[in-house]
Amino acid sequence: MSDLQNRMTAADRFSRAQAMARIPGSPIINKHVEMMQSQRAGVAIKNETSLADITSGSEMYEFFTGGSAAGMSVTEQTAMTVSAVYASVNLIAGAISSIPLHVYERDGDNRKRVEHDFAWLLNYEPNPSWSAPVFWEYKTSSLLLLGDTFTRILRPGRRSPGVTGFKPYHKSRVTVIKEKDRLWYRLLNDDGTTEVIDQDDMIHVPGPGFNGLNGQSQIRYSLKSSAGIALAADQFSADFFENGARPDFALEIPGKVDEADKNMLRDTWAERHKGMGNNHKPALLAGGMKVHELSMKAEDAQLIATRRFQVEDIARIFGVPPHMIGHTEKTTSWGSGVEQMSIGFVKYTLMRHLVKFQQELNRKLFTGSDHKKYYFEFKTAGLERGDIKTRYEAYRIALGRAGEPGWATPNEIRKLENQEPLDDGNNRYTGEKSNEATS
Numbered sequence: 552m553s554d555l556q557n558r559m560t561a562a563d564r565f566s567r568a569q570a571m572a573r574i575p576g577s578p579i580i581n582k583h584v585e586m587m588q589s590q591r592a593g594v595a596i597k598n599e600t601s602l603a604d605i606t607s608g609s610e611m612y613e614f615f616t617g618g619s620a621a622g623m624s625v626t627e628q629t630a631m632t633v634s635a636v637y638a639s640v641n642l643i644a645g646a647i648s649s650i651p652l653h654v655y656e657r658d659g660d661n662r663k664r665v666e667h668d669f670a671w672l673l674n675y676e677p678n679p680s681w682s683a684p685v686f687w688e689y690k691t692s693s694l695l696l697l698g699d700t701f702t703r704i705l706r707p708g709r710r711s712p713g714v715t716g717f718k719p720y721h722k723s724r725v726t727v728i729k730e731k732d733r734l735w736y737r738l739l740n741d742d743g744t745t746e747v748i749d750q751d752d753m754i755h756v757p758g759p760g761f762n763g764l765n766g767q768s769q770i771r772y773s774l775k776s777s778a779g780i781a782l783a784a785d786q787f788s789a790d791f792f793e794n795g796a797r798p799d800f801a802l803e804i805p806g807k808v809d810e811a812d813k814n815m816l817r818d819t820w821a822e823r824h825k826g827m828g829n830n831h832k833p834a835l836l837a838g839g840m841k842v843h844e845l846s847m848k849a850e851d852a853q854l855i856a857t858r859r860f861q862v863e864d865i866a867r868i869f870g871v872p873p874h875m876i877g878h879t880e881k882t883t884s885w886g887s888g889v890e891q892m893s894i895g896f897v898k899y900t901l902m903r904h905l906v907k908f909q910q911e912l913n914r915k916l917f918t919g920s921d922h923k924k925y926y927f928e929f930k931t932a933g934l935e936r937g938d939i940k941t942r943y944e945a946y947r948i949a950l951g952r953a954g955e956p957g958w959a960t961p962n963e964i965r966k967l968e969n970q971e972p973l974d975d976g977n978n979r980y981t982g983e984k985s986n987e988a989t990s
């Protein structure tokens with residue numbers, strides 16, 4: 552039985568369960584009917600997590616709250632308030648969203664780029680609600696922060712092998728189920744309905760730590776401490792300046808003071824001296840009153856050093872050179888010059904994500920005889936381009952110089968610079984003494 556027939560059979564089995572999930576009424580009865588139907592189809596769907604299951608220390612608790620690091624809750628939203636996290640995610644996701652994704656056709660040992668419908672969908676408009684750059688930014692951000700990115704393959708009909716578009720799903724709306732060496736995906740749709748689809752209808756790219764179902768969430772693991780400490784440092788700094796850049800202190804008053812006088816003195820002092828607008832007003836002490844500092848100064852607490860280290864630590868987690876997110880205190884070890892740094896960023900940071908996307912798209916979209924005929928490949932040349940002098944020198948070598956044969960034609964070079972072709976620009980220099988060229 553072919554892959555398409557398997558997928559069609561699975562869809563038929565789940566159709567009744569999907570229909571029952573949309574019937575209004577008791578959610579308990581609907582859930583029971585859905586489970587019975589899915590079990591008959593050969594896939595066991597686990598019960599949904601109840602509020603009673605979301606307890607401290609559980610996986611669901613940490614997913615929703617981010618656990619606790621340095622007393623701060625690290626979630627997808629709070630982590631992005633840390634400038635180093637935001638800059639790293641924005642850098643990688645933005646770079647990937649700007650790289651063209653081409654489709655190539657194999658012809659023996661040769662290959663050529665072809666205009667394919669998949670290339671249009673993935674480079675311009677995956678679906679009517681998403682443009683391609685936004686689509687790729689969302690997918691990459693989800694992979695970087697949550698450890699997985701899910702995209703449903705949209706088809707003209709349940710029985711059709713065609714593709715009309717792609718719809719991304721947030722990780723919290725997808726439950727991965729493994730049954731009989733295949734993955735099934737239980738989806739929570741925007742309208743509240745649920746449905747189960749086969750792995751052939753889902754583009755699933757997991758991050759590091761993949762256990763056969765999901766990748767490890769950076770929010771829950773690697774970013775939990777680093778982002779938590781950064782959040783705590785940001786909060787400490789905000790509180791410090793909100794207090795007029797003054798440390799915590801205590802007022803010592805000789806003799807016995809009743810509670811009402813204590814509260815009045817405390818409130819009066821805070822009103823007159825708290826905040827940036829009042830931080831230069833002199834304090835008037837009378838009656839033997841003394842001020843005692845209770846907390847360490849920012850320098851003593853190594854606050855500045857801590858904030859710098861967290862930038863480097865977060866950049867290390869994402870594999871981003873610190874200087875590319877604005878941390879220029881230390882030089883890069885990826886070479887000197889914009890060209891070498893860009894090449895290093897593509898090779899050591901972007902490529903590990905791009906290869907995963909390419910392979911998943913190849914195996915899910917090109918099936919049957921197309922699997923050996925077509926393949927996807929990101930064109931990273933735009934990010935690896937050097938300065939104009941370096942490019943032109945490379946073009947001279949490509950065209951052939953000093954009697955050496957060239958490997959590119961003038962029109963191929965002009966195309967790289969977005970220039971119109973020449974009428975006689977399709978000939979390649981062979982290096983022969985007669986200076987004859989071949990096409």
